[in-house]
Amino acid sequence: MQKYFKFKHQKRLVMNKGLLAFALVTLSYAVSAQPVKKGTQKSPNVIYIYADDLGYGDLSSYSATGIHTPNLDKLAASGIRFTNGHCTSATCTPSRYALMTGKYPWRKKGTGILPGDAALIIPTDKTTLPKLFKQSGYHTAIVGKWHLGLGEAVAKDWNGEVKPGPNEVGFDYSFIFPATADRVPTVFLENHQVVALEAKDPISVDYKNKVGDDPTGKDHPELLKLQSSPGQGHNQTIVNGIGRIGYMSGGKLARWTDEELSPTFLAKAEDFIRENQHHPFFLYYALTEPHVPRMPATRFKGKSGLGLRGDAILQLDWAVGEILNQLKLLGIEKNTLVVFSSDNGPVLDDGYEDEAVERFKGHAPAGILRGGKYSVLEGGTRVPFIASWPGTIKPQVSPALVSQIDLLSSFSKLLNRPIPQGDATDSENVLDALLGKSQKGRSVLIEQGITELAIVKDGWKYITPNNGEAYMPLVGIETGNLPEPQLYNLNVDAAEKNNLAAKYPEKVKELAGLLDAAKQKKYGIYREQR
Incomplete structure (x- = not known):
């Protein structure tokens, strides 16, 4: 009888433990299935917004008088406006390389301005900016301009999976164009695939020899709605009435129209933010403005009074404003650090006769600085640099010397995730300056x-x-x-x-x-x- 009661007691314990385990699993599932309440997420979202060829004097918050940029002015007023913020280089590819790797680009061959068919120059086995966030549990995405190469070689099949690329260096999601808007191929890539590509119309790209029967700007200038500047080479395959650098055939349905670039990238960025509003995310939002060819949406054409370059800056400002509005609407603006900057200084005539020089008289895109894009003078690398995190960063103007190359080490400190020895070796931790806790940045640049x-x-x-x-x-x-x-x-x-x-x-x-x-x-x- 005693053995019977002992057995019954043990059986009851086993059943109770089983019920308890089942209850815990059920409770855990129920909790995980519930949406996260607004304001409960602790890790801050980070959005890095990168303009293209925007100068130190191109924003009204940086003393521009010929143009008004209310959304970027609002961003600056809510956070830190750096007066000594820099990219590393006076051209795009090198600056983007430094941003991604935390290493000076001049240390590595092949990091100059890349053609549209270049191979990937970012290492896949090292710490990168997106990989740092991904390893910290963040969802990561790039939307916009890439210009850091794709694939393992120049020769690549654009009609299959195009990789390695952004996904292999740390981005969970990518929606990009390969290089710049003035270079072929003029298509969107979503992760590894060209968007809207038809198997019956394969893409071919060549930067040395003409491919296909598409007219070129050199041979058919009468077809151009933007004439190429003499001697600058933007006169090869015509897409959307604009001559490009490089030759391309096929992919007719997949080719973009320039006026849709900014709205398309904005929509993809907003989709990513909305889908990840309850989970920490890092978004690299790489704008195309005001890089050539300047062909903004019709709603912005003629609005600035400064020609198409001014109109493109207004479009850029609008896109930033839409992102800020979305953060506020979703209730996550106080848990999101937004950093805005530019990849290099300004240039007016950079490939197309779009009246940028004639219409910009009286406006100084580099402000008081000498030089601009391509220049080692301050106008080449000193650019708008803004950091905003409402409720965390106190509004201020900072003279601290900060560089985009330092974001990797600074975010490493923010995330409390050390960078392995040998990675990001030129990047410095300037987090206190980025958060407004100190007005001292790096001492040497x-x-x-x-x-x-x-x-x-x-x-x-x-x-x-x-x-x-x-x-x-x-x-x-x-x-x-x-x-x-x-x-x-x-x-x-x-x-x-x-x-x-x-x-x-x-x-x-x-x-x-x-x-x-x-x-x-x-x-x-x-x-x-x-």
Whole structure:
């Protein structure tokens, strides 16, 4: 009898444990099935918005008077407007490489401006900006311009899976065009596939030899709605009435119209935000404006009074405003850090006769700065740089020296996720500056023009002697090249008007030595502890 009761008691315990386990599983499922309440997510969302060829003086929040950018002004007023924020390079591909890898692009061959058929230049086995977030449990996406290469080689099949690419370097979702809007192929890629591609109309791309029967801008200028600027090469395959760089055939249904680029990218970005509103996400939203060809949606044409470039900036400002409105509508604006910047300085005439030069008289796209896109002068790399996180970042203007190359290490600190040794070696942790807790950023920054380099330390800037042309007549920009050393005190002379090299030879020697040391090493010479 005693054995019977003992057995019955044990059976009851087993049944109770089973019921308890079942209840716990059921409860866990029920909890996980419930939508997360607004405001309960702790990890901040991060949106990085990247303009293309936008200058330091192109926003009204940066003292532009010829154009009004209310949405970006609102973003700046709600957070930090940096007056000394930089990309690493005065052209697009190198700056994007530095952003993604945390390494200076001049350390690696093949990181100059890429053609549309280039192979991927971002390593798939190293820490990248999106991979850092993905490893921290974030959902990650890129929407917009890529221009960092695709596939393992130049020769690739655009009609199958095009990879490796953004997905292989850390993005869960990608909706991009391969290079820039002035280069073929003029198609969207969603993850690994060309959107709307028909099997009966395969794509072929070549940057050396003409393919297919499509007319070119060179042979048929009468078909162009935007004429190519003389000597700049935007006169090959015509798509949407615009001559491009490179030759393309096929993919007729898949080809975009330029006026739809910005609305399409905006819709995809908004879809990603909405679908991930209850989960931490990182969105790299890479705008196309105001890069050539400037062909904004009809609603913006003629609105700026500054020609198509001004109209494109208005479209850019509108797109940013739509993202900010969505964050507020979803109730996640206080849990979202938004960083806005540009990949390099401005240029007016960069391939097409769109009245940018004629209409922009009286407006200074680089503000008080000399130079612009392609230049090692400040106008090449000092760009609008804004960080906003309502309720966390106090509104302010900051003189801290910050660079896009530092976002990797700074977000590593934010996420409390260390970067493996040997990765992101030029990136510094400037999180306190990005969050407005300090007005001190990095102390040393190396700036890159087309080929020449400059180094900035504690406000002093040294530009290496260079026998290249001092002025690029095709685009109307000072390069910063001179055969003698240049030294500027940016603390009092951001416009780089007074060359002090002859007056301070010891400072020239010091900075030249630091730059030489940086070139010889594979890592940064002045890095803060991560």
